[in-house]
Amino acid sequence: MNRNALMIPPAPLRRTVGRFATLLALACALPAAWADSREMPASAMLPAYKQECAACHMAYPPGMLPASSWSRMLKGLGQHYGTDASLDPAMVRQISTWLEAHAGTYKRVREAPPQDRITQSAWFERKHREVEPAVWKRAAVGSRANCMACHTRADQGDFDDDRVRIPK
Numbered sequence: 001m002n003r004n005a006l007m008i009p010p011a012p013l014r015r016t017v018g019r020f021a022t023l024l025a026l027a028c029a030l031p032a033a034w035a036d037s038r039e040m041p042a043s044a045m046l047p048a049y050k051q052e053c054a055a056c057h058m059a060y061p062p063g064m065l066p067a068s069s070w071s072r073m074l075k076g077l078g079q080h081y082g083t084d085a086s087l088d089p090a091m092v093r094q095i096s097t098w099l100e101a102h103a104g105t106y107k108r109v110r111e112a113p114p115q116d117r118i119t120q121s122a123w124f125e126r127k128h129r130e131v132e133p134a135v136w137k138r139a140a141v142g143s144r145a146n147c148m149a150c151h152t153r154a155d156q157g158d159f160d161d162d163r164v165r166i167p168k
Helices: 003-007 011-035 047-053 067-075 089-102 122-127 133-137
Strands: none
């Protein structure tokens, strides 16, 4: 038998291996794509982040803020928007590392919003410009930070405009 025949797989096998390599590369790239997006499925979020942050509010996709905002927020957990959300230093490091790695870097999130509030970012204001001020005060909404009131699948990383339901 020819030695080269053993080293070069037949054409159908080469195509299959090539397709598998392409699919594997795409699968590995998906988490990187979420890193720069306002959307991130809950299944892709760091378990410690979901556990600690979602205990009080929705676990916001990290792409909604730049790394500088997440960094400041985690350094000030003792006074987190009026609440003591302190965590042990190891947990803070773990969550901080993950948030900063997945923070938004795209155009609409490059600059930190006032007080590092997602609801005060330019893109949030633009996306919600048609929402009347009275809507934010409805009991079923409560505040601009309650994404789940209108984006019923926000906890799953779904903020699709076609699925927005504004409560009465």
